[in-house]
Amino acid sequence: xxxxxxxxxxxxxxxxTSNETQDRGLRSTALKADHAVRSAVDQVRPVVHRIxxxxxxxxxxxxxxPLLLRIQQWIAPLARRLWERVAPQVEAAQDKVQGRLNxxxxxxxxxxxxxxxxxxxxSMQLGAAAAALGIVAVVVxxxxxxxxxxxxxxxxxxxxxxxxxPQNPGQAPVPADPHGGDGDVPPEAPPAPEPxxxxxxxxxxxxxxxxxxxxxxxxxxxxxxxxxxxxATDGTSFTNPRYSEQxxxxxxxxxxxxxxxxxxxxxxxxxxxxxxxxTADYQPDGRSLPPVLDLEVDPKGGGCYGLSVQEMHQWTDxxxxxxxxxxxxxxxxxxxxxxxxxxMGGTADYGDHPLWLASYGVSNPKVPAGFDNWDFWQYTDxxxxxxxxxxxxxxxxxxxxxxxxxxASN
Numbered sequence: 001x002x003x004x005x006x007x008x009x010x011x012x013x014x015x016x017t018s019n020e021t022q023d024r025g026l027r028s029t030a031l032k033a034d035h036a037v038r039s040a041v042d043q044v045r046p047v048v049h050r051i052x053x054x055x056x057x058x059x060x061x062x063x064x065x066p067l068l069l070r071i072q073q074w075i076a077p078l079a080r081r082l083w084e085r086v087a088p089q090v091e092a093a094q095d096k097v098q099g100r101l102n103x104x105x106x107x108x109x110x111x112x113x114x115x116x117x118x119x120x121x122x123s124m125q126l127g128a129a130a131a132a133l134g135i136v137a138v139v140v141x142x143x144x145x146x147x148x149x150x151x152x153x154x155x156x157x158x159x160x161x162x163x164x165x166p167q168n169p170g171q172a173p174v175p176a177d178p179h180g181g182d183g184d185v186p187p188e189a190p191p192a193p194e195p196x197x198x199x200x201x202x203x204x205x206x207x208x209x210x211x212x213x214x215x216x217x218x219x220x221x222x223x224x225x226x227x228x229x230x231x232a233t234d235g236t237s238f239t240n241p242r243y244s245e246q247x248x249x250x251x252x253x254x255x256x257x258x259x260x261x262x263x264x265x266x267x268x269x270x271x272x273x274x275x276x277x278x279t280a281d282y283q284p285d286g287r288s289l290p291p292v293l294d295l296e297v298d299p300k301g302g303g304c305y306g307l308s309v310q311e312m313h314q315w316t317d318x319x320x321x322x323x324x325x326x327x328x329x330x331x332x333x334x335x336x337x338x339x340x341x342x343x344m345g346g347t348a349d350y351g352d353h354p355l356w357l358a359s360y361g362v363s364n365p366k367v368p369a370g371f372d373n374w375d376f377w378q379y380t381d382x383x384x385x386x387x388x389x390x391x392x393x394x395x396x397x398x399x400x401x402x403x404x405x406x407x408a409s410n
Contacts, residue, residue, distance in 0.1 A: 089201035152398050200400035207393045210240045217253035219387030229254040232279040235264035236271045251287050256408050258289030265315040266305040273322035286409040290329035304343035312343050
């Protein structure tokens, strides 16, 4: 059953019309005031704009611009302080008027009946006041070269900045003129150029497995790919039969390459690390990335392989230690945010390892808790690359090709 509306709660046989008469009178008055002020704005605006477009007005505007800017900067804090002082008195006056209205109309408000000044009328009254202020804004804006509400807002924000603060993000504060000039109105200057990434644009790469079949790595390199990861091993019993062909073929074509292992944490970490090391053929030749530990949910049933967060940490520590002892490198960790938070507890224990982040369909991937940033980003599994007939995973290395070479040579 729907709740009763305020009108339905009244007795229909004894309608209360005393307030309705007052309501209509107040509404009529408010409507007239609103209409009069808005009409005045409509009449004044085109005249002011025509005057503002004349050559004489433009010369006056140029002459007045510095003065008006100083006035804006002076008025903004003054108006704010004035309103802070006046606001309590305004609220008190409103309460006093409301009390008198309640007395005159028998405290209808506290009885749940409609106010003698409904919200609709109060809204129109405020609108009329705002429109009146609009007339002043049109005149002042035209005189000062302000063409719209957006410019007014920007000027107000500039005036509110503390002295010496930059007016644009990335722009240094304007110093005072050492020769005695006024530093409040800086000369116009071209915007500062966007800072370049310290390592250049991201390096583009792919990752492949036996499912990608035979690959023409020369075409892959000509397509702008600079690195690749190749599946070497999975768990304790699977080795990619095309690993050597794919891994060495990529390096011969000029790509930087790395081997990755699909982890099965419900089986021996030592056995899986040994299998990866025996297959990867890692060489510190400046073209080989550190081996990768690929951590994902259990493909058989989802979840964390039946392990607790602590047990997942212990398994990962054991695997990583064996890889580093053999290669001198901390393994790259591949994961997605949900797995890392759920199965690894968002730990920061591996924050010094390079992160290969899997995140599709976003323009800026969310970095899992425990890492400052991503290094590699796998952003799709359906890319098209010359030299590969099937859809391929596409990746970026955030640091650029020079830093990627450093990672491969350190």
